[in-house]
Amino acid sequence: MDERIGGFHAGYRRCASRHKSSQFELERTVLGADQREFAALGEPSIVGRKGAEQLTKPAAFDVIVVHSFSRFFRDQFQFEFYVRKLAKNGVRLVSITQDLGDDPMSTMMRQIMTLFDEYQSRENAKHTLRAMNENARQGFWNGARPPIGYRIVEAGQRGAKIKKTLEVDPLQAETVRTIYRWALRGDGQSGPMGLKTLATTLNDRNIRTRDGGRWGIAAVHLILTRSTYIGEHRFNTRDHKTRQPKPESEHAVMKVPPIISREEFEAVRAKLKARNPRWTPPGVSSGPNLLTGICFCAACGGAMTLRTGRGQAGGQYRYYACSTKARMGAAGCKGMAVSMDKLDEAVIAHLEDRLLEPQRLERLMEQLLDRRQEWADQRRTHVTELRKRATEAEAKLNRLYEAIENGMLTPSDGSLKDRVDELTRIRDQARIDAERIVSSIERVAPTITADSLHRFAAAARRKLRDRECGYRRDHLRALTQRVEVVSKTEARIIGSRTDLLRALASSDDGNFAAVGGVLGFKPKWRTRQDSNL
Secondary structure (H helix, E strand, O other): OOOOOOOOOOEEEEEEHHHHHHHOOHHHHHOOOOEEEEEEOOOOOOOOHHHHHHHHOOOOOOEEEEEOOOHHHOHHHHHHHHHHHHHHHHEEEOOOOOOOOOOOHHHHHHHHHHHHHHHHHHHHHHHHHHHHHHHOOOOOOOOOOOOOOOEEEEEEEEEEEEEEEEEEEEEHHHHHHHHHHHHHOOOOOOOOHHHHHHHHHHOOOOOOOOOOOOOOOOHHHHHHHHHHHHHHEEEEOOOOOOEOOHHHHEEEEEEEOOOHHHHHHHHHHHHHHHHOOOOHHHHHHEEEEEEEEOOOEOOOOOOEEEEEEEEEOOOOEEEEEEEEHHHHHHHHOOEEEEEEEHHHHHHHHHHHHOOOHHHHHHHHHHHHHHHHHHHHHHHHHHHHHHHHHHHHHHHOOOOOOHHHHHHOOOOOOHHHHHHHHHHHHHHHHHHHHHHHHHHHHHHHHHOOOOHHHHHHHHHHHHHHHHOOOOOHHHHHEEEEEEEEEEEEOOEEEOOOOHHHHHHHHHOOOOOOOOOOOOOOOOOOOOOOOOOOO
16 A cells, blocks of 8 residues: 555464464454565574564554463563554554553553563573473484484384384485495595585485485585484584584483494595695695604604705705794704605605504404494395385386276376475485496405405506506505604604505495595504504
């Protein structure tokens, strides 16, 4: 309407959902014959409340009717701010259940009531959050969409409420395992993948998200950093208003079935941290120097960084030098500098002569035999579940097609097309995942033998010597994660048995995948100065 009409009223209702909004109607006897309604759905504050914003603009009505003042705002400051803003436009706010006038006493009473409404709202929020935290600690799902790889199932009834929890979704869980496997070991054709490469590879291979969309860097990063996949789903991690992270002591941990092992999760997290430019300079993670990032001074623990110089003949020399001494001088560390070429050669030669010796590898790999069989059994179980899911989806599709043929359903039904697309996606994704698992089982199925260890050792030696190999440094990190320089003639090499097992487990005729970037500090295969040397 273009001009103000006396007695024209507006009703403002704030509902949690459209379902409740459709069930709620303002009485005509309250609003009168001429009325307009403004609804704000599920908005806890003024930010985003389009209905409330509309009311504050000059409009062709005189009165806004609400059920109670608390339904307009539960924040006393915002309430008074918008009441004054409405008053400038000549609009009054009237409550059906709280009848107050316009005199100073009524204004004071309204302010007191809205202040109590705000207090009550905060108290309710506190108790609700406490109950939800306890619900999560008991292993029950509080609501919202589950993380990819899980689905919601009923866990039983407590009182009048049906409790729900999470279980592994075999279809999407395999996608999660694939992402972790590629992040750690690659796909058999390349080394470990970064976030962008992971997203690109998933999209190129037509592995879709849960909604059938394409992957992005943020979605991949969320999967690689979410503790839910090791069986610990965290609730109450951020403030719902400011989105700021809360202290870990306030988190509620919900136990769920794990999809990956804790070792894999920690390895990926260390890899992401090592390649984060906030923590590791780009030259460390992508530079050409073989030992950059894993070479340290044994005296002070500082990193050994590259230093260059020129000799009397004009030639350029490259050294690993103690960074602490370079920054602080002799007072910081007595330090030392060793030739880069000599140290690189000494480390590679030691790995070739001592670690990559088949008999020694065989002793180190004893635990792998049982692990690989257990892994293969778990994978075969997943294949069975995926094939069952594909068969069920195919059967449902056939029943839909039969219903169309028999005239029970019409092809023009919009929901029918969505259902067919969903079942087709589930069937195709399950088949793709099952084939990928079978392929991975076949690739690592042969038992570790002396011949396979010989091939692995030979391939590792070849790749460590190949200066043209783009993953040479990553291959080295699959065998050792820390080199400590004790003196100009002595260095201590430290490696992780877990990474060594992983490198051999992912090998294909010696073409092992590089672990890369996982900076371990646990002595495993060279733990003591004993007969194993």
